[in-house]
Amino acid sequence: RKEVEQDPGPFNVPEGATVAFNCTYSNSASQSFFWYRQDCRKEPKLLMSVYSSGNEDGRFTAQLNRASQYISLLIRDSKLSDSATYLCVVNRGYGGATNKLIFGTGTLLAVQP
Amino acid sequence: ETGVTQSPTHLIKTRGQQVTLRCSSQSGHNTVSWYQQALGQGPQFIFQYYREEENGRGNFPPRFSGLQFPNYSSELNVNALELDDSALYLCASSLGGRTGRNTEAFFGQGTRLTVV
Numbered sequence: 231r232k233e234v235e236q237d238p239g240p241f242n243v244p245e246g247a248t249v250a251f252n253c254t255y256s257n258s259a260s261q262s263f264f265w266y267r268q269d270c271r272k273e274p275k276l277l278m279s280v281y282s283s284g285n286e287d288g289r290f291t292a293q294l295n296r297a298s299q300y301i302s303l304l305i306r307d308s309k310l311s312d313s314a315t316y317l318c319v320v321n322r323g324y325g326g327a328t329n330k331l332i333f334g335t336g337t338l339l340a341v342q343p
Numbered sequence: 344e345t346g347v348t349q350s351p352t353h354l355i356k357t358r359g360q361q362v363t364l365r366c367s368s369q370s371g372h373n374t375v376s377w378y379q380q381a382l383g384q385g386p387q388f389i390f391q392y393y394r395e396e397e398n399g400r401g402n403f404p405p406r407f408s409g410l411q412f413p414n415y416s417s418e419l420n421v422n423a424l425e426l427d428d429s430a431l432y433l434c435a436s437s438l439g440g441r442t443g444r445n446t447e448a449f450f451g452q453g454t455r456l457t458v459v
Contacts, residue, residue, distance in 0.1 A: 234385075273450035273453050274450050275345075275450070276447055276448075317385055317386075330376070330388050330391065330399050330401075331376070331378075331388065332388065333385030333386045333387070334385050335383070335384055336384075336385050
């Protein structure tokens, strides 16, 4: 079983749709949590950090449930430019140089016109 | 962009050969991590360097090795290349310290290695 699991998709949605991505992690010692976005043949880029209290950045809302070890990302009013792979990421370490990121497989989103 | 640069961008090698990939970290960052991303997969942690010392290693064999230099740039070396080593190799730089968490990790554009 992978340490970070997410549905690989693809998710094909029309413009304007709301889409939700889910992710689970197995290591309860994980310290911090993120969603990264990766465009085709490009490097991953940080989309947003995820907090237990939930956080929002424009059309994007992220949520963390530590008890269930579950992370989610909600995208409202999807745009064509949102088409990318969304990677669920867990930081297993903290302090000093122990910033070890564990990535899920990624979920491919294709927003259709 | 991120200020993290990798070279070369593309590389083709023959099975059994050795390869060196390079990463120049963002100015002010002292930590470099290397990741391997196979097609259709998420990046997998190879190892991390902090102030010129290896600090953490993923599930990769010893033929994957690295270095970090005084200017915090880094190299990834892979010996005895295998076909399965074909992947996108990413480096990420961040600022770490002895206490507290690292800052956000910024990724380079990657080196696409093909082993034939």
